[in-house]
Amino acid sequence: MNDPMQTERRQVLRILAVAGATAGVAALSSPAYAAKCEHDGTPLQFVPKTAPDPQPLDNELAKYPKCPYCGMDRQQYHHSRHLVHYQDDLVDATCSIHCAALSLALNLDRGPKAIYAADFGAKADPKPLVNVDEATYLIGSRLPRVMTQQSKVAFAAKTTAEAAKTEQGGELGNFDAALAAAYQSMSSDTAMIRKKRAEKRVHAGHGQ
Numbered sequence: 001m002n003d004p005m006q007t008e009r010r011q012v013l014r015i016l017a018v019a020g021a022t023a024g025v026a027a028l029s030s031p032a033y034a035a036k037c038e039h040d041g042t043p044l045q046f047v048p049k050t051a052p053d054p055q056p057l058d059n060e061l062a063k064y065p066k067c068p069y070c071g072m073d074r075q076q077y078h079h080s081r082h083l084v085h086y087q088d089d090l091v092d093a094t095c096s097i098h099c100a101a102l103s104l105a106l107n108l109d110r111g112p113k114a115i116y117a118a119d120f121g122a123k124a125d126p127k128p129l130v131n132v133d134e135a136t137y138l139i140g141s142r143l144p145r146v147m148t149q150q151s152k153v154a155f156a157a158k159t160t161a162e163a164a165k166t167e168q169g170g171e172l173g174n175f176d177a178a179l180a181a182a183y184q185s186m187s188s189d190t191a192m193i194r195k196k197r198a199e200k201r202v203h204a205g206h207g208q
Helices: 003-019 031-036 097-106 158-168 175-184 186-203
Strands: 082-086 091-094 112-118 129-131 136-139 152-155 171-173
Touching (some): 082 097, 097 112, 097 175, 097 186, 136 158, 136 175, 152 175, 158 171, 171 175, 175 186
Antiparallel strands (some): 082 112, 112 129, 136 152
């Protein structure tokens, strides 16, 4: 990922935060606030808490089995998982682009060295990760959704993404387009997640 792309992406994130899409979480990204939350776990992970990792893709699912923001199993959701490798070698490995968007918003001053997404078009299990700068996203299709009401999946090969679009609908875009869509739907997606978890607590006998 070259420096101009990092700079442009950081500017996009700042604009989205100022616009209000991420204002609620961006305010929590200051070092002073993070220090107060040093021992907090999921979902209050303001700064990645794993040790710096210069080789995050090596044995990735074993090292990062759970999404730090929602607690979901990344092996189970291997087809939608993302991984953000920051310039200081800290790593946030998430279940989805929804949670990757949270990480990027909370770490506005920690530039990403690379961002990876699962190649939905791969036949392997688990699906391999691909650098998002080389991926094509299919946005708003009928393909599986994770943490969102709008599907956003990555493909290593554009031709595979085009074939999926023909079958499943949606629109093609790059990572930044998918990220913008994730921020734009953050409010409704968060409300949906809260509702589902509240219903789950009631069904488990812990609700009011």
